[in-house]
Each structure stands twice: as structure tokens, then as C-alpha cells.
Amino acid sequence: MNQRSILFDTETTGVDPDKGDRIIEIAAIELINDLPTENFYHVLVDPERDIPIEATRVHGIKIEDLKGKPKFKEIADDFLEFIQDDPLVAHNAPFDFKFVNAELSRVKRPAISLDRMIDTLKLARAKYPLSPNSLDALCRRFSIDLSARTTHNALLDCQLLSEVYIQLTGGRQRGLGFSNEDSEKTGKVYKKIHDHTPIFVKPTQQELEAHDKFIEEKMKNSLWNQKD
Structure with missing residues (x-):
């Protein structure tokens, strides 16, 4: 049976919805059995407030870019219809969940359950506890290829994260790309992600030493410590 999930990302006016920060961009990609399909959702949102220059430096979006764009209340139902009741994958997912739920609360919609959350940052930290695990570092x-990522961008970040997620879960990507028509809908052009197979990652010397220390201290009677 095919398992559907949604990988998504947001861009915002700041870091704290409790202090009035709002969503300005949402992107989401449908996954079937953890592999991306060509079905995606992308929208720019009028935050009904200003965008601090510090935030613009991160994602490159100015308030002028959002003139005439829909408010969240106008896209809420479309977004909820796209994600349905499926699991939701994001990098540093608590951040995105908090913003989405704050926006849903404003328009009197039920919050998205945290039980649906799959956090790729948490997965990466468990797998590579001694290494940087930002999206850039994982790429x-x-x-x-990170050449297109000059600033944060929700749809491009989703494309990159879909490849990272494949590696973190040990799967195989069938390929993901958006047609010219899709690019025209979003107003931007994105590079196609080609077929990608799992990559063997050689551990660093620091990781090897940490592994040996863990085995020695925590698994004293393990097979790894038995001598020939």
C-alpha cells in the first residue's frame, strides 16, 4: 500500500509568531513512500505587516514582492486540502508547525497535531550527532547541488530537503522536476533534481573516535569488543 506524506517549508517575517511574526511563503511536495512526486503546492502570502530587513536578508523577499498576494485566510483551505491528514516532513519541523498553527488559529481552523511531525533535523542529529546538520551542511x-540556493526559498528548500530525506531514510529518488508551466505559476524558475541514488558517506576521524569511545564505554560486553 502506498504511503502518502507531505514535505513542506515556510518563510516568515521573523522567528516568533507569538510576537506577531507571520508566514510569507509556503511550499509543499507530495511524497509517496518517501519519494517525491510531481504534485506540489506553492504560494506567496501577504503577511498583513512589514518584513524586517533582517528577514529579507535571509529569504530575499520584500514586502513589495507580496503586493496583491493572497492573505493566509484566503489560502488556508487550499493548503489544508493539499496536506490532508498525512504525516508532515520538515527540517526543524517545530518551527514550521508553530507558525502554521499560529496562522490556523487566527482563521479559526484546528491546529495540526504534532503527532504528524517528522523532523529531518532530529533524524540527522541522531544519525550524525557530531556533525553540522543544517540543510546546507547536509546537502x-x-x-x-547547492548552486541555486543564494537565499532561503521555500520551494527550492523543499526540493533540496526531498533529496536529503531520501539519503536519511536510505531510499532511492525517482527524480523531481517542475515544468515550465509550473515555474510560471510560481513566478520563479527552479532547477530540476535528477535521479539520485544513496551515497556512501565516509565517517570523519572524529566520528570514528566517538564511535570507538561509545562502544568501549557503553557496550563493554558486545561482540565488537571481543578479541579473536
């Missing part, structure tokens, strides 16, 4: 670890 470099897995040799994923």
Missing part, C-alpha cells in the same frame, strides 16, 4: 554531505 554538502550528500553532494547535493
Whole structure:
């Protein structure tokens, strides 16, 4: 049976919805059995407030870029219809969940349950506890092309994260790309992600030493410590 999930990302006016920060961009990609399909959702949102220059430096979006864009209350139902009741994958997912739920609360919609959350940052930290695990760092670890990522961008970040997620879960990507028509809908052009197979990642010397220390201290009677 095919398992559907949604990988998503947001861009915002700041870091705290409790202090009035709002969502300005949402992107989401449908996954079937953890592999991306060509079905995606992308929208720019009028935050009904200003965008601090510090935030613009991160994602490159100015308030002028959002003139005439829909408010969250106008896209809420479309977004909820796209994600349905499926699991939701995001990098540093608590951040995105908090913003989405704050926006849903404003328009009197039920909050999204945290039980649906799959946090790729948490997965990466468990797998590579001694290494940087930002999206950029993980892309470099897995040799994923970062040349298009000059600023944060929700749809491009989703594309990159979909490749990272494949590596973290040990799967195989069938390929993901958006047609010219899709690009025209979003107003931007994105590079196609080609077929990608799992990459063997050689552990660093620091990681090897940490592994040996863990085995020695925590698994004294394990097979790894038995001598020939």
C-alpha cells in the first residue's frame, strides 16, 4: 500500500509568531513512500505587516514582492486540502508547525497535531550527532547541488530537503522536476533534481573516535569488543 506524506517549508517575517511574526511563503511536495512526486503546492502570502530587513536578508523577499498576494485566510483551505491528514516532513519541523498553527488559529481552523511531525533535523542529529546538520551542511554531505540556493526559498528548500530525506531514510529518488508551466505559476524558475541514488558517506576521524569511545564505554560486553 502506498504511503502518502507531505514535505513542506515556510518563510516568515521573523522567528516568533507569538510576537506577531507571520508566514510569507509556503511550499509543499507530495511524497509517496518517501519519494517525491510531481504534485506540489506553492504560494506567496501577504503577511498583513512589514518584513524586517533582517528577514529579507535571509529569504530575499520584500514586502513589495507580496503586493496583491493572497492573505493566509484566503489560502488556508487550499493548503489544508493539499496536506490532508498525512504525516508532515520538515527540517526543524517545530518551527514550521508553530507558525502554521499560529496562522490556523487566527482563521479559526484546528491546529495540526504534532503527532504528524517528522523532523529531518532530529533524524540527522541522531544519525550524525557530531556533525553540522543544517540543510546546507547536509546537502554538502550528500553532494547535493547547492548552486541555486543564494537565499532561503521555500520551494527550492523543499526540493533540496526531498533529496536529503531520501539519503536519511536510505531510499532511492525517482527524480523531481517542475515544468515550465509550473515555474510560471510560481513566478520563479527552479532547477530540476535528477535521479539520485544513496551515497556512501565516509565517517570523519572524529566520528570514528566517538564511535570507538561509545562502544568501549557503553557496550563493554558486545561482540565488537571481543578479541579473536
